[in-house]
Amino acid sequence: MPVAVEDVLAGNRLALARLLSQIENDTAEGRQILNELFPHSGQAALIGVTGAPGTGKSSLVNQIAYHYRHPADGRQPKRVAVVAVDPSSPFSGGAVLGDRIRMHSLSGDPDVFIRSMASRGSLGGLARATAGLVQAFDAAGFEIILIETVGAGQAEVEIARLAHTTLVVEAPGLGDDVQAIKAGILEIADILVVNKADRPGVEQTERALRGMLQLAHPGKRQYHHGRLISAPEPEEKPLNEPEWVPPIQRTVATEGNGVSELLALIDQHRDYLKQTGELARREAARLTAEVDLLVEAGLVDRWRRGLANGWYQEVLARVMNREISPRQAAAKLTASKREEG
């Protein structure tokens, strides 16, 4: 059954659910509807939640969503979407997606929409279609979109490119302070959360994180997206702009302790992003990367279709025979004219 754009925009949950599948399966229909929805997107606050397995990401996402639905200070409840990514099996391609287990307190609320996603072979903590799902939720009027990553470990930096505010969740008793100065996951944190803060060792964990922040205060964020096309350098940040130093918040997600304070920090970070123009810069970097990726895929596709029959296999065979190097082979294959020899 085809999905109607109007139904998605009008808040029809079945239409939205079906659209999300179309996007995940990268169908022509899904791509078409996303094109039509794109002008409606760009309103939502995108909040990423990452961290090692077992730090309590799902429980925390549950609490954050719950607090946005039931604000303590009498503010308007927000419509919340959750995209929770879990790994696909590299062998069978199947997956067991278990993030919903921790999100029971959100059930029965029509203004919450939780979608589990398998990573489908993608590395970096998100699935290839995660950005598309987020765009669909955004266009469908969800004001807060929580994105929970796979949680595999130190290389999950994709989330920083997608989210406006990235929470890195740590828990007591998981590694020493050398973990904290390694590149990658801690560098992307806008807010550090020490969850399970009722457990022993919480002081050491917090001290290690604080030490890391002083040791390696993150400089200006440059996106190394390593794409085919080099994006124009973003404008230099004026020197008098305040720097955001990632705050550390303790939480006990199973009890909800510290979550109101965490929400206040998320709001503060969003205000900071808006006031300094960083929000626009991040959006620009993200959309540039997305366009680059699509251009790259399009070019490769066109190149593949333009290849003479058998030419690719022929060149490849010469590489196998150690006649030419992979680099020479690539030069031959991408040359505008087919040269013999």
Place this chain on the structure above:
Amino acid sequence: MSQEKIRVIVAKPGLDGHDRGAKVVARALRDAGMEVIYTGLRQTPEMIAEAALQEDVDAVGLSVLSGAHMALVPRILELLKANGQDKVGVFIGGIIPDEDIPRLAEMGVAGVYGPGTRTDDIVQDIQKFAGQKS
């Protein structure tokens, strides 16, 4: 590159607390290349139907050991239908007396699996069902 996966919810409605069977089935479906949304214990029919809607699943697998299946299953079928998901297959595992099986089939349950069922049989039935659906 379009790559469709069969999506299945595995849930335990009602109050009994034994989820080993559900986990074994979830794992078997995963190993068959399906995406299994595991929602855990003590789910109400409303929670299961809501999850089935949000996750846009092809099938719902229910594990019931408490004997409450004749109360829970019709309610779940009713809610799925109300949500426009009448094409979703409902499969039941657990302790289901023989005399209930025809009645469940009449309600529209696609398969009932008692103790000793081979997981391969469940996998094949769901694959067959999902293939027929579209």
